[in-house]
Amino acid sequence: MTWPPKIGEPxxxxxxxxxEPIKLEEWILSARGHGAELRRVxxxxxxxxxxxxxxxxxxxxxxxxxxxxxxxxxGIVCGVIVEMTIDDRHxxxxxxxxxxxxxxxxxxxxxxxxx
Numbered sequence: 808m809t810w811p812p813k814i815g816e817p818x819x820x821x822x823x824x825x826x827e828p829i830k831l832e833e834w835i836l837s838a839r840g841h842g843a844e845l846r847r848v849x850x851x852x853x854x855x856x857x858x859x860x861x862x863x864x865x866x867x868x869x870x871x872x873x874x875x876x877x878x879x880x881x882g883i884v885c886g887v888i889v890e891m892t893i894d895d896r897h898x899x900x901x902x903x904x905x906x907x908x909x910x911x912x913x914x915x916x917x918x919x920x921x922x
Contacts, residue, residue: 812906814872817872818870818885818887819913820906820911821868822868823913824912824913825912825915826863830915830917831853831856835915835919836851836859841918841919844919845918848896848920849896849898850894859893859918862893863900863902866889871887873887873888883906884903884904884905886903886904887901887902887904888902888921898920901920902918903917904916
């Protein structure tokens with residue numbers, strides 16, 4: 808794994824990527840977050856959080872970094888656009904991943920349908 812992450816390279820540690828369930832349920836899939844667009848495109852809701860996470864985790868494997876933001880002591884955030892599939896529905900989804908420190912696995916910050 809190269810450090811720091813670079814645009815165009817695969818997301819470092821993507822095989823160990825993780826997400827806090829509250830992030831999926833109370834932001835990504837909620838009405839106050841990106842829930843409406845994910846429901847419209849993938850026909851998923853909060854009850855589908857495990858299926859959505861599985862789709863994101865699969866899609867990010869080997870995906871290339873589109874943006875990198877070095878936040879100093881707050882870590883590094885990488886943006887990755889993935890092609891995501893849930894059931895027979897497909898769409899581009901922008902994801903954001905946080906690294907607390909070098910060598911830490913990427914944590915999902917957000918995911919939303921790329922318009």
